[in-house]
Amino acid sequence: xxxxxxxxxxxxxxxxxxxxxxxxxxxxxxxxxxxxxxxxxxxxxxxxxxxxxxxxxxxx
Amino acid sequence: xxxxxxxxxxxxxxxxxxxxxxxxxxxxxxxxxxxxxxxxxxxxxxxxxxxxxxxxxxxxxxxxxxxxxxxxxxxxxxxxxxxxxxxxxxxxxxxxxxxxxxxxxxxxxxxxxxxxxxxxxxxxxxxxxxxxxxxxxxxxxxxxxxxxxxxxxxxxxxxxxxxxxxxxxxxxxxxxxxxxxxxxxxxxxxxxxxxxxxxxxxxxxxxxxxxxxxxxxxxxx
Amino acid sequence: xxxxxxxxxxxxxxxxxxxxxxxxxxxxxxxxxxxxxxxxxxxxxxxxxxxxxxxxxxxxxxxxxxxxxxxxxxxxxxxxxxxxxxxxxxxxxxxxxxxxxxxxxxxxxxxxxxxxxxxxxxxxxxxxxxxxxxxxxxxxxxxxxxxxxxxxxxxxxxxxxxxxxxxxxxxxxxxxxxxxxxxxxxxxxxxxxxxxxxxxxxxxxxxxxxxxxxxxxxxxxxxxxxxxxxxxxxxxxxxxxxxxxxxxxxxxxxxxxxxxxx
Numbered sequence: 001x002x003x004x005x006x007x008x009x010x011x012x013x014x015x016x017x018x019x020x021x022x023x024x025x026x027x028x029x030x031x032x033x034x035x036x037x038x039x040x041x042x043x044x045x046x047x048x049x050x051x052x053x054x055x056x057x058x059x060x
Numbered sequence: 061x062x063x064x065x066x067x068x069x070x071x072x073x074x075x076x077x078x079x080x081x082x083x084x085x086x087x088x089x090x091x092x093x094x095x096x097x098x099x100x101x102x103x104x105x106x107x108x109x110x111x112x113x114x115x116x117x118x119x120x121x122x123x124x125x126x127x128x129x130x131x132x133x134x135x136x137x138x139x140x141x142x143x144x145x146x147x148x149x150x151x152x153x154x155x156x157x158x159x160x161x162x163x164x165x166x167x168x169x170x171x172x173x174x175x176x177x178x179x180x181x182x183x184x185x186x187x188x189x190x191x192x193x194x195x196x197x198x199x200x201x202x203x204x205x206x207x208x209x210x211x212x213x214x215x216x217x218x219x220x221x222x223x224x225x226x227x228x229x230x231x232x233x234x235x236x237x238x239x240x241x242x243x244x245x246x247x248x249x250x251x252x253x254x255x256x257x258x259x260x261x262x263x264x265x266x267x268x269x270x271x272x273x274x275x276x277x278x279x280x281x
Numbered sequence: 282x283x284x285x286x287x288x289x290x291x292x293x294x295x296x297x298x299x300x301x302x303x304x305x306x307x308x309x310x311x312x313x314x315x316x317x318x319x320x321x322x323x324x325x326x327x328x329x330x331x332x333x334x335x336x337x338x339x340x341x342x343x344x345x346x347x348x349x350x351x352x353x354x355x356x357x358x359x360x361x362x363x364x365x366x367x368x369x370x371x372x373x374x375x376x377x378x379x380x381x382x383x384x385x386x387x388x389x390x391x392x393x394x395x396x397x398x399x400x401x402x403x404x405x406x407x408x409x410x411x412x413x414x415x416x417x418x419x420x421x422x423x424x425x426x427x428x429x430x431x432x433x434x435x436x437x438x439x440x441x442x443x444x445x446x447x448x449x450x451x452x453x454x455x456x457x458x459x460x461x462x463x464x465x466x467x468x469x470x471x472x473x474x475x476x477x478x479x480x481x482x483x484x485x486x487x488x489x490x491x492x493x494x495x496x497x498x499x500x501x502x503x504x505x506x507x508x509x510x511x512x513x514x515x516x517x518x519x520x521x522x523x524x525x526x527x528x529x530x531x532x533x534x535x536x537x538x539x540x541x542x543x
Contacts, residue, residue, distance in 0.1 A: 004337075004338070007348040007351070008342065008347050008348035009347075009348075010347065010348045010349045010413055013349055013352065013409045013410070013412060013413050014348060014349065014351055014352055014409075016409055017352045017355055017356070017405070017406040017409040017410065018337075018352075018355055020402060020405045020406060020409075021355040021359065021402045021406060024398045024399075024401055024402050025398070025402075025511055025515075027398075028394065028395060028398050028515050029515065029518070032515065032518045032519050032522055033518070035522045035526070036518065036521055036522045036525060039522060039525035039526045039528075039529050040525055042529045043525060043528055043529050043532065046529065046532040046533065046536060047532065049536070207457075207461055211441065211454045211457060211458055212441075212444070212454070214445065214450075215441070215444035215445055215454075216444050216445070216446075217444065218444075221437075221440055221441065221444055224433070224436065224437050224440060225437040225440075225441065225458060227433075228430050228433045228434055228437065228462075228465075228469070229461070229462075229465050229469075231430060231469055231472060231473070232465075232468050232469055232471070232472035235472045235473070235475065235476045236472060236475075239475070239476070239479060242479070256475075260468070263468075267464070271457065271460075271461055274378075274457055275453075275454065275457045278450070278453035278454065278456075278457065279450065279453075
């Protein structure tokens with residue numbers, strides 16, 4: 001097992017390489033999911049305010 | 061064709077009115093070159109080796125200076141809208157503006173390059189190669205720069221943005237301009253470098269005005 | 282569930298009927314995306330796990346590069362995705378400019394950060410691959426230099442999208458830039474190759490990709506499939522983000538207009 005992680009002595013290069021690849025890709029997913037959640041929250045909030053305002057307009 | 065000459069004449073006249081403002085680019089060119097001996101040290105041989113590349117890079121940066129104003133003023137005072145609806149084809153307007161820009165930036169740079177080459181202790185063949193490189197390269201810089209200028213009209217931080225967009229596109233011209241200088245000194249493949257610069261210029265003459273026109277039309281929509 | 286307006290099921294006005302335009306309707310596109318996603322996810326996970334296993338465990342070491350060749354399995358597919366991303370961006374821009382497909386611009390905007398991300402992965406992993414093999418963290422060879430230029434093309438495109446008050450202007454300008462970029466890319470690549478042969482130091486020549494042992498092809502292709510799957514999953518996700526943000530902007534606009542009319 002230790003031999004596997006040592007990667008023939010090149011562990012210092014191989015694991016960071018895989019780590020950066022994983023990090024950037026996971027980072028893109030996280031950033032996108034959070035952006036989606038934020039936008040959907042904002043959309044819901046705006047939608048609620050729209051519906052609440054409609055009765056007033058009908059009164060005039 | 062009359063649209064082309066009309067725009068050319070107008071831009072040159074406007075530049076003359078600004079008295080002194082028009083030749084800012086070449087002043088920046090010269091001042092920038094002056095910075096390198098100050099920054100790198102006047103070690104004999106080093107400056108002459110670097111000279112071609114340094115002058116080529118400064119040519120790129122100096123060309124960028126006048127670019128963001130290429131269309132901005134006309135956009136602000138409504139001339140661009142008029143030009144868009146005028147019978148003169150938009151690409152000829154762009155071509156006229158690019159030529160005016162080159163006459164005010166690239167042209168003066170070609171004239172001052174020999175003097176700056178001497179300051180950098182470059183050999184005469186190298187300086188000759190440099191002038192050939194600038195003669196073929198700077199028009200391309202004005203043309204490709206016009207594309208960038210047409211894309212960034214009214215943009216936030218337009219000047220810096222323009223530089224970021226256009227500099228990657230300038231890289232081929234840079235490589236072949238400095239390659240021409242080296243080739244002129246070593247005597248190897250000078251013709252090849254010059255031919256490629258010429259080919260890039262021809263390609264830009266055809267594509268750049270058209271691409272800029274497309275970009276200008278998108279503003280109206 | 283996102284709130285959908287009553288008109289979301291109607292065809293988009295002014296859009297000619299054609300295969301591509303059937304998905305111009307955002308709601309329809311989202312349904313398609315939701316249908317495709319599970320399959321895409323499955324394929325991606327399987328190929329990713331298999332690729333990692335073969336790449337890290339079950340493949341041979343290179344004669345010269347030893348274990349560091351394993352970096353190739355995360356580096357080369359990233360470079361491929363970097364180029365694929367820019368092509369996607371350029372095609373989306375062309376479709377948006379020529380056929381005025383309403384979702385095309387958004388597809389480009391969605392693809393750009395993903396492509397830029399893969400470009401950064403390619404550069405970082407390439408550098409980590411280079412240090413043990415060439416001895417330096419960075420080498421000005423044709424391939425790496427071209428990838429750096431590609432990164433700046435991506436960043437310029439993204440910057441242009443965000444540079445205007447009106448998102449529409451940013452969209453159109455970025456689209457034109459993308460097409461100018463895709464035409465320039467071969468020229469840039471050619472000139473950088475030329476530059477490299479001119480200035481080539483004697484010791485470093487065609488380095489990077491070793492002679493491909495067939496046993497190395499398996500993890501390479503598996504990781505390539507995995508990366509493509511990840512790209513597409515991210516693309517679908519980002520399309521949803523862009524569509525949601527566009528809906529929010531539209532709601533905010535109608536709110537401010539309603540406020541003004543009273």
